[in-house]
Amino acid sequence: MSELFRRTFAEINLDHLAHNFFEIQKVAGFDRFLCPMVKANGYGHGDVQIAKHLEKCGVENLGVCLIEEGLLLRKSGVQSDILVFRGFDKYGAQKILDHHMIPVVSTWDQIHCLESIADDVVSVHLKFNTGMNRLGFDPDQAEQLFTYFKNSKKLKLKSILSHFFNGEDAYLENGESKKQTDQLALLLNFFKPLNVFAHLLNSGGIASLAKVNNDSNHYLQKNNWGFRPGLILYGYQPKNIFSELNLKPVMSLKSVVNNIRDVKKGESVSYGAKWIAGRDSKIAVVPIGYADGVHRMLSNKNLALFSGQLVPIVGRICMDFLMLDVTDVLLKKQNKKYDDEEVVLFGYDQDGQFLSAEKAAEAAQSITWEMLTSVGERVPRLFKGGAEL
Template identity: 40%
Template sequence: MKNFRKTKAIVNLDAFRRNLEFIKSMTSSSKQFFCPMVKSNAYGHGDIELTRVCEDVGVSGVGVALLEEGIRLRKAGISLDIFVFGPILDSAVTHLFDYQLTPVIGQWPELLAMEKLLGGREFSLHLKFNTGMNRLGFNPQESESLLSFFRKHPNLKLTGVCTHLLRGDDIGKPESISDQQIQDFESIISYFSHFQPQVHLWNSSGWFAVQDLKTKYSQSFHWGVRPGISIYGIQPLENKFFQELKPVMSIVSEIVTIQKVRKGETVSYGGMWQASKESLIGVVPIGYADGYSRSFSNRGEMLIGGSRVPIRGIVCMDYTMVDLTDLNIDPGRDLGKEVILLGEQSDQKITAEELAEMIDTIPYEIITCIGQRVPREFKGH
C-alpha cells in the first residue's frame, strides 16, 4: 500500500556493505566463522534486504533470535545458513527441519526433543554454553554428559560450540570478566575437539577490543565473530576502529503544520511547555506509536534547515512539536520542509548514540524500537 505520510527510515545498503566488509576484513582467514546478527528485523533496518547483502559479501551464515525470523528469511528465498539462537521447544522443533535452520541449543529439553523427532535422521546443530551471562546456555559442568550424548547419537552433527560475552570491551584489562569467560570457554571446547566444531564467541565490542591484542589472544582471536550493532554503523564503545563505520539508518520526516503560539500559551498534552515569547511551533508526524520515545519530550532535538531545533511539550502518539521561532520560517511556504530525526543535514548530525545518551538508554533500543508504521526505504545495493 502507498505510504502517504512522509515519515520514513532511509536504509543505506552501500554503507551496510562497507561496514560488513570492513569488519570481515579483520578476520584471520576466509574460514573463520563470521555470522552477522540480523535478529529483530536486522536491528530495525530490514532483515530480508540486509541479509541479501550478507549473501553478496559472503558470510558463514546469519543469526536470528526467533524461529519465526528464520522462517521469514527462508520464505524470502535466502539460501545462507541461518542460525536460530533462541530456545525452540516441543513441536516447534519440526520447523527447523522443514526450513533447514540450524538451532543453537542451550538446554536439555531442546536437545532431547530434537533427538526424538529426528528418528535417526542426520541434522546439524550448535551448542551454547553459559559462561557468565546467566541467560541461555548449558552449564560448563554439563560438558562431559553432552559429549557422551553426542557419541551415542552420531546422527546429531555437532558443527558449532559458542558462548556469549556479557561485555567484551574489557578484554585485556585488570579483573576482566571477558577474560574469565574466554578462559572458561577454552576448557569447554576442549571436550568437543573430536567433532572439529566451529567455535564462536566474539561480539562487536570484544572483536574490536581484541584487534590490538592479537598476540596475547593468539588462540581465541581465531574464534568466530557474531557482529551485531557494529554492522549497522553504531559504536558500542570508543574505539579507533569504529571510526571506519558509517551509520546505515536515517529517519526523515517533514513539517505538516505550523502554529503561531502566543506568549504564555502551552504546547501539547498537560501544558508541560509554556511559550516565554511569541513562537512558531512546527508539527512533525512521528510519535511514540512509531517508536520515537516519549522520553524525548521537552529535551530532544531535530534538524531543520541545517539547524538544531528543540522539541516542545510532550511527544504524542502520532506527532511531535518543535520550536521554529529562531529559524527563518514562512508558515505559508515552509510546510513540507525536511526534518531529520536521525542522520545528517548540512554540517549537523544526530546519532543513535546521542539519542540514547539523552534518554539514558542504549543505541540498540533507539533503532530497534522504530516501528512498522515507519516504512523503510532502501538506497544503494
C-alpha cells in the same frame, strides 16, 4: 511499496550496510566463522532486505532469535544457514529442520527433541553459559555433552558458543569478558577431539579485537573466535571502546513538517503543558511520535535536524506527532518556505549532516540497540543504494 501519505520513514542505506560488513570482515579475515545477526527485524532495518544484501556481500550464516524470524527469511528466498538462538520445543524443532535452519541448543530437552525427530544428520551449535545467566548449558555439563555428541549418530556438533554480558570491556585484560573467554577456551580445548570451532564475539568483542589488533599477545587474538556482529553492522559501536573501525550508520529516521504554528509567549505546547514559550515562537509540528518509536522520554530533551540545524523537541511527544521549536532557524531565513521541510530524528539529512542515534539513546536513558529496534512497524523502510558491490 504502498503509497506514502505521511512522509515519515526510515531510510536504510544498503551501501553503508555493505561498508560496515566489509569493515568487520577486515578484522575477521577469511577463515573465521562470521554470523551477522538479523534478529528483531534486522535491528529494525528490515530483516529480509538486510539478509539478502548481506548474501550479496558473501555472507553464508545469519543469526535470528525466533523461529518465526527464520521462517520469514526462508520464505523470502534467503539461502544462507540460519542459526536460531532462542531455543525450541518439539514443534519448533520440526519447523527448524523442515526449513533447513540450524538449531542452537541450550538444554537436554532440546537435544532429545532433535534426536527423536531427525531423519538425517543434523548440525547443531551448543551454547554454554559463562556468566550471562540467560541461555546455555552450565560448563559442568561438558563431560556428559561430550560423550553424548561423540556417540550420537544423528546430531553432529559443529561449534560451541557463549555470549558476553559486558562485551564493552573485552579489550581489557582484566574485565568480565576475559573471564568468559577463558572459560570458553577451556571448553573448546575439551571439545577439540570432536573437531569443533567456537563463536563468541558480539559488537563489543569485535570492536575490542579491532582495537587491539596490533597486540598479537592479546587474549582475544587466540582461538580465532567466531564473530556474531549485531550493532556494528548497523553502523554504531558500543560505547567507550573507541576502536578505529570506520562505521557508517545505516538507518536515518525522517519525517516532513506537517504545519508550522505561531505560539505566543506564555502559551504552552502539547499535553500537560510541559513546555511554555519564553518568547513568541514558531513551532513545527512533525508527524512522528512514540507509536513510531520516538521515545516519550525524549520530550523536552532531545534535538532533531531541521533545515541543516539542530532544534529542540518541545513539549511532550505525542503518539503520532512531536513539536520542534524552529524559531531561530526561521528568524534567520525569513523568505524560505518551510512546509515540506525534512526533519531528521537521527541519521543523515539530505546534505549529509548527521545526528547520532546515540544522542537519542543517552537522552532517553537507553541504548542505541533499543533506539534502532524500537522504530515502529508502521514506519515504512525505504531502501537506498545497494547497486554497487
